[in-house]
Amino acid sequence: MRAFDIDRLIDDPRTRIIVCCGSGGVGKTTTAAAVGLRAAERGRDVVVLTVDPAKRLAQSMGLSELDNNPRRIEGVEGTGELHAMMLDMKRTFDEIVEAHSDPDRAKQILANPFYQSLSSSLSGTQEYMAMEKLGQLHRSGAWDLIVVDTPPSRNALDFLDAPERMGRFLDGRFMKLLAAPAKTGGRLGVKVLSAGFSMFTSVINKVIGVQLLRDVQTFVTAFDTMFGGFRERAQKTYELLQTPGTAFLVVAAPEPDALREASYFVERLAEERMPLAGVVVNRVHESSGLSGARSLAAAETLNERGDHPLAASLLRLHAERMQLSAREGRLRDHFTSAHPTVPVAAVPAQPEDVHDLDGLRQVSADLAANSAA
Ligand SMILES: Nc1ncnc2c1ncn2[C@@H]1O[C@H](COP(=O)(O)OP(=O)(O)O)[C@@H](O)[C@H]1O
Ligand SMILES: [Mg+2]
Numbered sequence: 001m002r003a004f005d006i007d008r009l010i011d012d013p014r015t016r017i018i019v020c021c022g023s024g025g026v027g028k029t030t031t032a033a034a035v036g037l038r039a040a041e042r043g044r045d046v047v048v049l050t051v052d053p054a055k056r057l058a059q060s061m062g063l064s065e066l067d068n069n070p071r072r073i074e075g076v077e078g079t080g081e082l083h084a085m086m087l088d089m090k091r092t093f094d095e096i097v098e099a100h101s102d103p104d105r106a107k108q109i110l111a112n113p114f115y116q117s118l119s120s121s122l123s124g125t126q127e128y129m130a131m132e133k134l135g136q137l138h139r140s141g142a143w144d145l146i147v148v149d150t151p152p153s154r155n156a157l158d159f160l161d162a163p164e165r166m167g168r169f170l171d172g173r174f175m176k177l178l179a180a181p182a183k184t185g186g187r188l189g190v191k192v193l194s195a196g197f198s199m200f201t202s203v204i205n206k207v208i209g210v211q212l213l214r215d216v217q218t219f220v221t222a223f224d225t226m227f228g229g230f231r232e233r234a235q236k237t238y239e240l241l242q243t244p245g246t247a248f249l250v251v252a253a254p255e256p257d258a259l260r261e262a263s264y265f266v267e268r269l270a271e272e273r274m275p276l277a278g279v280v281v282n283r284v285h286e287s288s289g290l291s292g293a294r295s296l297a298a299a300e301t302l303n304e305r306g307d308h309p310l311a312a313s314l315l316r317l318h319a320e321r322m323q324l325s326a327r328e329g330r331l332r333d334h335f336t337s338a339h340p341t342v343p344v345a346a347v348p349a350q351p352e353d354v355h356d357l358d359g360l361r362q363v364s365a366d367l368a369a370n371s372a373a
Helices: 008-010 028-041 055-060 089-099 103-111 115-122 125-140 158-172 173-183 195-208 210-224 225-239 255-269 292-305 308-336 356-372
Strands: 017-021 045-050 080-088 145-149 245-251 276-284 344-348
Touching: 008 028, 008 356, 017 028, 028 045, 028 055, 028 080, 028 145, 028 245, 028 276, 028 356, 045 125, 055 125, 089 115, 089 125, 103 115, 115 125, 125 158, 125 225, 158 225, 245 255, 245 292, 255 276, 255 308, 276 308, 292 308, 308 344, 344 356
Parallel strands: 017 145, 017 245, 045 080, 045 145, 245 276, 276 344
Antiparallel strands: none
């Protein structure tokens, strides 16, 4: 198993972006915050872009408000500074509209019901907006390290696919068809429309109603001028992710599904020529001492004798933990034999959720200890 050195990565001034990705619930947000904190305490000026921090963690970092701007985190011990922000997807979308259209048009778009539902519910919007925000933070040049947490999608690859999907959606037939009548005078059912299209709109009309269709059309026409900008920026950020200043940390739980997902992700990064720093297997259970088999045998002996019931249950618990730890070890070995060149580091499960700077410090110290080995 190859290890990787997290401290070398975060101390290297050439490292400008670290992206934490992986499937849902594995510890992406925790890892991003932990790595950001460690980098700040080792002297770098860091911003962590979190997407969905658990409430207690957000509170302890002073991120109780979702204001879409980085805030300085108190309590960092060291020479660097840690800033963190929570992505406000809708606000980010609105800001793009405001930045790329004149005030009247921006107002028109922002008030449009279709825009309002699109901006908060289109699948992949959150991933897209995380990408957009990363681009903004990078362009601002205000930090020397940006640590990015990725959205809680079930499928880790969504993060990489979002810009392309968003581009396809904006370019797509559906949007073009919808935009057509507005461009030809804004009236529906006029002769210029092909029969096929009239049928299409009349079906849409029945299903979603005239008012909504008008909203969509107004929106699409007003938005038209911005399509290019959207795609261009997404493309730029995508390219940024391919530069050597970027490092991906793929986070996984020691479970078959999460490790399978991590495998896909690792392969995809290689295809896209995006730099992988390593895989973090988070929340592993370590145990040592009496082997599982021996402690089970001892528990049975005590049971048969009817002696020491408490000791017998402790032995049984220990045996279960040893088995769990062995199973996790096998899963890790399986992963490393499939990806022999990918560095892997394990982070032990803490007894409690990670909800404050001390907890984050512990996670990053474990990561450093296990990755430098
Ligand atoms: N090493 C760990 N030990 C204990 N709890 C952890 C650890 N890593 C993460 N957690 C907890 O697991 C939960 C999910 O973690 P989170 O970072 O929010 O996952 P994700 O962002 O991948 O959905 C959180 O409650 C977090 O505190
Ligand atoms: Mg998360």
